[in-house]
Amino acid sequence: MSGRDLKEEMVVTPWRVSGEVDYGKLIEQFGTQPITEELLKRLKKHAGYLHIQLKRQIFFSHRDLDWWLDMYEAEKPVGLYTGRGPSGPVHLGHLLPWFFTKYLQDAFNAHLYFQMTDDEKFLIHDNLTLEDTTGYMYENTLDLIACGLDAEKTHVISDVNHISHLYRLSLQVGKLVTYSTIKAIFGLSDSDNIGIIFFPAIQATPCFIQSVREKRNVAVLIPAAIDQDPYWRMTRDIAEKLGFYKPAQMHAKFLPGLGRRGKMSASMPETAIFTVDPPEVAAKKIMTAYTGGRPTVREQKEHGGDPSICTVYAYCYYLFEEDDKKLTELERECRAGTIICGDCKARLAEKVKRFLIEFQEKREKARDIVDQFFIK
Numbered sequence: 001m002s003g004r005d006l007k008e009e010m011v012v013t014p015w016r017v018s019g020e021v022d023y024g025k026l027i028e029q030f031g032t033q034p035i036t037e038e039l040l041k042r043l044k045k046h047a048g049y050l051h052i053q054l055k056r057q058i059f060f061s062h063r064d065l066d067w068w069l070d071m072y073e074a075e076k077p078v079g080l081y082t083g084r085g086p087s088g089p090v091h092l093g094h095l096l097p098w099f100f101t102k103y104l105q106d107a108f109n110a111h112l113y114f115q116m117t118d119d120e121k122f123l124i125h126d127n128l129t130l131e132d133t134t135g136y137m138y139e140n141t142l143d144l145i146a147c148g149l150d151a152e153k154t155h156v157i158s159d160v161n162h163i164s165h166l167y168r169l170s171l172q173v174g175k176l177v178t179y180s181t182i183k184a185i186f187g188l189s190d191s192d193n194i195g196i197i198f199f200p201a202i203q204a205t206p207c208f209i210q211s212v213r214e215k216r217n218v219a220v221l222i223p224a225a226i227d228q229d230p231y232w233r234m235t236r237d238i239a240e241k242l243g244f245y246k247p248a249q250m251h252a253k254f255l256p257g258l259g260r261r262g263k264m265s266a267s268m269p270e271t272a273i274f275t276v277d278p279p280e281v282a283a284k285k286i287m288t289a290y291t292g293g294r295p296t297v298r299e300q301k302e303h304g305g306d307p308s309i310c311t312v313y314a315y316c317y318y319l320f321e322e323d324d325k326k327l328t329e330l331e332r333e334c335r336a337g338t339i340i341c342g343d344c345k346a347r348l349a350e351k352v353k354r355f356l357i358e359f360q361e362k363r364e365k366a367r368d369i370v371d372q373f374f375i376k
């Protein structure tokens, strides 16, 4: 019995992700490379350990990561860039790549430029005002800081508030990209507002900002979910024309939502765990999550469950069970029917509660230091 029947067509673009995502197919469609064992070894050597998101293949694809590591090994300047579209509160799915970015920042002692696209989210959401998106920008920055990034080496750019840091460079980018390219890459149509047409130039710009500020060419790596890839395809086309390196990328999978299918999404709050959820509320969401269990306990004990379709198992896999042995044991118990969903959910709910209590403490403390993180 599979819960994931009724297949919807896969759509992955910066402004929409739906259907069952086939990551192997995305590598083909987007023309990226899988992250090989050899690359994992090199990352491990520099970081001292393999991050859970590497060993579980959550970061699964890349462009030019080998080159970026070559540059680092040759002691050339390297940097990091990632970002967030502040359209609401942050959920666990957003945190995944930020935790990973912190790992890279520590491993490579690199400066991180972090773009908050409070302009983009205002332009594409009919129901959001600039007050809303800049408000979320501020609140989401607290989440970023709570991930443990280094204040000395992290530069948060609110497009709306800090555009003067980007604009000169954005104009240079914009002049090299035609409307027909943007229309084709992003699927824009004549009825879209004109604000969004220029926006891709704004998102490309932080790829080069370190080079300009440091007055030397910096090799930049972008760790991010794979839906952002179209921006980087565009950016890579024009980078060398401006005298910069093409940005390298590492692409992550999406954290599934707690519902029957699809990625965690802020538009389905009952299936997403927000960092600002009261821990009890989050625990309740886990207790009603979609699992790979059987309709009755008797059937479960007899036939076992199916972790491959279970969101509770997915949360352990992505985030909450770092110990490989314990994860394998959980999978075995589930398939054997010796653990039932209620107990499994309760265990996860407990971990999520503890995580949130700790995270929320850090998040509140971040209010005192948030100004140190904005670009100067």
Ligand code: TRP
Pocket: 014, 081, 082, 083, 084, 085, 115, 116, 117, 120, 203, 222, 223, 224, 225, 228
């Ligand atoms: N467009 C992204 C979003 O909607 C935000 C973003 C800007 C971003 N620059 C980035 C994401 C770089 C990843 C990497 O979420």
